Amino acid sequence: MQNPVQIIIIDDNFRSNDPLMVDLQEKYGDSNVQIFRRPNEGIKYVLDHLSSKIVVLLDMDLGTSEKRGDAVFAEIQEKTLLVTVIIMSAKLQSLSNEELRGFINNHAFSAIDSNASVKTNLPIINKAVNQLSLRVDCALEEWILRHSPEDRDKPYLTLIGGEKYSLNQILAEIRKNTELGLSLQKKILNLTVELLARQKEKLAET
Amino acid sequence: MIKLLLAYDGADSRLGTYFSSCFSDLETHASTCGSFEVCAINEHHDETHLEENIASFQGTPFLFAAYTHGRQDAIVHKGTALVHTTNAYFFGGSLVYTCACSAGQELAGILRAQGCRAFIGFSADTILLSTEAHDDIFRDCENYGLKIFMSGEKTIKESYQAMYENYTKRFDEFCEIGFAECPFDLAALLDVRNALFMDAEGNEHLTLADFASS
Numbered sequence: 141m142q143n144p145v146q147i148i149i150i151d152d153n154f155r156s157n158d159p160l161m162v163d164l165q166e167k168y169g170d171s172n173v174q175i176f177r178r179p180n181e182g183i184k185y186v187l188d189h190l191s192s193k194i195v196v197l198l199d200m201d202l203g204t205s206e207k208r209g210d211a212v213f214a215e216i217q218e219k220t221l222l223v224t225v226i227i228m229s230a231k232l233q234s235l236s237n238e239e240l241r242g243f244i245n246n247h248a249f250s251a252i253d254s255n256a257s258v259k260t261n262l263p264i265i266n267k268a269v270n271q272l273s274l275r276v277d278c279a280l281e282e283w284i285l286r287h288s289p290e291d292r293d294k295p296y297l298t299l300i301g302g303e304k305y306s307l308n309q310i311l312a313e314i315r316k317n318t319e320l321g322l323s324l325q326k327k328i329l330n331l332t333v334e335l336l337a338r339q340k341e342k343l344a345e346t
Numbered sequence: 347m348i349k350l351l352l353a354y355d356g357a358d359s360r361l362g363t364y365f366s367s368c369f370s371d372l373e374t375h376a377s378t379c380g381s382f383e384v385c386a387i388n389e390h391h392d393e394t395h396l397e398e399n400i401a402s403f404q405g406t407p408f409l410f411a412a413y414t415h416g417r418q419d420a421i422v423h424k425g426t427a428l429v430h431t432t433n434a435y436f437f438g439g440s441l442v443y444t445c446a447c448s449a450g451q452e453l454a455g456i457l458r459a460q461g462c463r464a465f466i467g468f469s470a471d472t473i474l475l476s477t478e479a480h481d482d483i484f485r486d487c488e489n490y491g492l493k494i495f496m497s498g499e500k501t502i503k504e505s506y507q508a509m510y511e512n513y514t515k516r517f518d519e520f521c522e523i524g525f526a527e528c529p530f531d532l533a534a535l536l537d538v539r540n541a542l543f544m545d546a547e548g549n550e551h552l553t554l555a556d557f558a559s560s
């Protein structure tokens with residue numbers, strides 16, 4: 141069972157019949173593309189779905205009484221570094237140097253002009269989605285999802301200190317980039333390299 | 347008879363059963379060989395018992411294996427240091443063989459400076475534990491090198507190399523079932539192999555005969 145990528149648009153003015161929306165829904169499925177016009181609702185959705193693969197299209201100006209896009213970005217980054225964020229704005233040229241530095245330093249995937257054509261913006265979004273498949277956390281997620289929901293909640297891994305983790309907890313640790321999550325990713329990467337080096341043929345083909 | 351001193355923490359909350367099984371495995375092997383006098387330090391004993399046992403050897407070289415936790419400068423037993431800087435001199439002339447994490451980083455050098463002939467252990471921590479279903483693989487790998495040395499047919503260097511190769515062999519075998527079913531166990535086995543460490547500089551040709559009572 142594949143876990144489909146979620147495209148989350150946080151933009152107070154984004155229309156549901158916007159050509160980009162139409163194309164995204166056609167490519168990724170209607171239910172997998174959502175608009176959140178209020179930033180807190182978008183943030184809540186993202187943080188409640190850390191086990192999903194998510195690409196966020198984030199507007200900067202989200203309304204006079206709402207937090208700005210850079211604050212939304214920071215709030216998401218505080219909880220996970222593994223959600224892909226694309227800055228989407230009609231006023232990219234108005235971004236301050238400080239805001240730009242923040243986005244670059246915190247690994248925003250790209251910045252796109254919301255007034256640009258679908259032909260221009262869709263490939264960038266597609267590239268972000270494709271890169272999700274290259275990440276260890278996504279590969280591990282796919283492996284974890286092969287287990288039944290009941291099995292995913294059972295204690296699976298024990299650490300040297302005695303702490304037990306279920307598969308779902310392991311995935312959350314990886315997505316939150318905790319020390320444990322990073323260590324587990326590194327161990328899986330080392331394992332993969334070892335298998336490649338020893339020319340093993342079976343590599344995640346099941 | 348060659349002195350074989352085995353320490354293990356059978357009461358450890360997570361690894362007590364595993365440590366006990368490693369001890370039992372080696373004790374049985376020593377009994378089968380017939381040429382070893384085995385002394386045990388278990389969870390009911392402490393550093394005093396360890397030192398009293400070694401003192402009773404009256405300077406005879408001995409083999410020491412420890413199945414317990416560790417840190418960079420000590421082998422830790424029941425939460426406290428069992429082998430450390432202050433009592434390292436007790437191990438002059440011995441072979442120290444241990445699964446204690448990270449003891450290779452500093453303790454090995456401390457022991458060698460006090461006359462320990464060779465140290466085989468690990469130079470790093472591994473945070474992962476295997477699911478208990480595969481403890482037999484880890485135990486086999488754990489004791490393999492010492493068993494080879496105890497055969498009397500290989501030097502300490504050859505025994506260490508055989509131990510490393512056995513980890514690789516068991517890794518290959520485990521790959522066939524492990525990658526799809528339990529990749530973290532496989533990763534843990536690889537971690538442990540990659541953390542293997544030996545300090546026997548100048549004594550690479552040490553054999554079991556060097557530990558025979560004079």
